[in-house]
Amino acid sequence: MMSHSRRWTKAAAFSASAALVLLLLAAALAYGAKDVSLPVIWEALTAYDPSLPEHAAIHGLRLPRALAALLVGASLGAAGALVQGATRNALADPGVLGINAGAALAVVLCFALSPWMGYGLVMLASFGGAAAATAVIALLAWLSRGGFATLELTIGGAVVSAMAHSLAVGLAIYFELSQDLAFWYAGGLAAVRWEQLRLLAPVLVLGLLLAVLLGRRLSLLSLGDEAAEGLGARTGRTRLAALGLMAVLAGASVSAAGSIGFIGLIAPHAARRLAGTDYRLVVPLSALLGAALLLAADLASRTVQPPREFAVGAMAAFVGVPFFLYLARRERREL
C-alpha cells in the first residue's frame, strides 16, 4: 500500500515537472519584445509563413533559444545528478567543481586563436576543456584520503574554477576580446541559432539518454563502494562513465550557452526530495527540473527590464547561492 502511494507521488512529480516545462516553453515563446498569443505560436509552429513578422520572430529567434534553454537546462540538471551520484558529494555541480570553467577556458582559447572557428570545433574544444577539468578533479580526489565525497573536493573544485577563470580572463585581455565575450561567459542563450542547435541537439539528446540508462548503476553506487561491489557492480567503471558523460553534457552546454552554474546543484537535490534515491528516476527528473529552471531563468533574464538582458548565469547564481549556503549548513550538521 505504502509503495503504491509512493509510486503515485513519483508519477505526480514527473507529470507536474513535465507540465511545468511545457508551460515555461510556451511562455518563452509568447513573451518578449512583442508578446505573441498562443494561437499564433501554434500557427507559426505548424503552418510557418515567413512573410509574417510574428512567425519569423518565433521561428528565427525565440524557438531556437527556447529549445536551447530546454536542452542545456536538462543537460546541466542531468550532469549534476551524474556527478553527485558518482562522487556521493552533495555539494558537487559542474559549475562549482570547475568543469564549466575548464570548458569555458577552452572556448575562450578557440575565440582567441581563430574568431571564425566553426561551432563544431568549438564544441569539441569545449569537451576537451571539460574533460581536462574533470581529470584534475579526479586527480585531487585520488590524492585526498577522503576520495570524492569530501567538502575539500568542493573547495578544491572552486579553486580550479578560479584558476581556469583567471586564465580565461588573461587570454581575453591578451587577445583583446571584447565585452561580448564576457556576455557569453556569463551565460548567454541569446546567440543560439539553428546552426548551433543542429549540432548541439543530437549530442545532448544522446547524452541525456545515456545518462538515464546509467541510473541503475548509479543507484548501486549510492549504497557505498563496498556494498555496491558486493552486489556485483563495477564501481570504478561506473564512476568513469558517469564523470565522462557529465563532461560531455557540461562541455556541450557551455559551448552553446556559456558557464551557467548552480542548476546542476539544485535540480538533483529537488529531484531526490521528490523521487527518493533511485537514480533511474533521479536522473530524468533532474533533467526535467533543470530544463524548467533554465527556461525560467532565461525568461526572467530577458523580461525583468526589457530591452536589456541580464546575464542568465547571474540569474542562476542568485537562486543557487542561497541554496548552496543552505546545503553547506545542513552538511555541517550531518558531519
Added chain:
Amino acid sequence: MPASLSPRSRKALLAALALAAVAAAIALASLNAGTLRLGPDAVLRTLLGGGTEQEQLVLFQYRLPRIVVTMLAGIGLGVAGAVLQGATRNGLADPGLLGIHAGSALGLMLFISFFRTLEGSAALWIPAFSFVGGTAAAAIVFLLSWSRTRGLQPIQLLLVGIAVEAGLSAATLMLSLRLDPDTYAFAARWLAGSVWGRDPIHAWTLLPWIALLTPLVYRASRQLDLLALGDALGTGLGQPVQRSRLLLALAAVALAASSTAMTGSIGFIGLAAPHLARRIAGPQHRHFLPIAALCGLILLLSADTIGRSLFQPVAIPAGVVCAAIGGPYFLYLLFKRRR
C-alpha cells in the same frame, strides 16, 4: 647586532634584511621593465637628482608611483592574510577566497556606476567604497559560517566564502555588463587583478591605510599568538577573545580592501605570504608578521613584473599570474592538511 636578542629574533631579523635586499633587487628590475627601459644605473642616477628630463618624467610620474602602490598593496595583502589566518585559526584563509575581494569588487563597481570616473581626487574615495563592500562581504561570510557550538570551522568558512563570492560576483557582473565599453575594459582589468594605480595620488591614497593599520596589527601580535592557542586557553589567560578576534579581522579586511582598491582583485598572496613567512620565522606573530609583509611585497611585485614583461607589449594582470601560481599551492595546502 645586540647580544640580547633571542636566537629566533636574530634569525627573523636576518631573514627580514635578506628579504628586503631581494625586494630592492626586484624593484630595480621592475623599474627597468616596460616599453621605455631604465637601467639600474640610470635609475640610481635619477633618484639621486641627476638624469635627463625624460628619465625623470618616466621614473617619478609613471614607474615609481606604480611600484610604490604595488609594494604597499603587497604588504597590505600579506599582513591581511596573516591576520585572517591567525584570527580565524584557519591556515587556508585568504581574503580572496573568503569573499572579501568580491565584496570590494562590488563596492568598486558601485563607485564606478556612481561617480563615472576614476581620475583625480575621486580616487581618494575608492578605498572607502571597497572597504565598505569588503566589510559587508566579510560580515556575511562570518555570520553565515558561525556555529554556536563550534565557532568558526575552517572548511565551513571556505564553503560559505565560495558561495558568497559567487553571489557577489554575479551582482558585480550584472553591473559591469551595463557599463560603456571603455569603463567596462577598465572594470574587467580590475577584476582580473591588474595594478592600475599609477599616479602619485594613488600611492598617497593607499599610504595612510597601510601605514596606520600595519603598526596597529603589529602591536596586537601577542593577542594573535593567544588566539592561535585556542579560545579556551585565550579566555583563561584573560583575553577578551571574541572582541580581539573581531577587531583584528576588521583590520585585516581594511588592509585587504584598501590594497585591492588600487591593484584589483588579487588572490592567493594573502594565502601564500603567511605560509612562507611561518616557514622562515616560526609561528610567533611578533617575528613572522614583518616577514609576511615582506613576502607579500615580494610576491606581488614579482607577479606584476612578470605579468608586465613576459608578454610584452601586452601586460598580463598580476592577478592572473598569482592565480596560476597560487592556485596549485592552495590545492597542495588543502590536501596536505589531511595527511
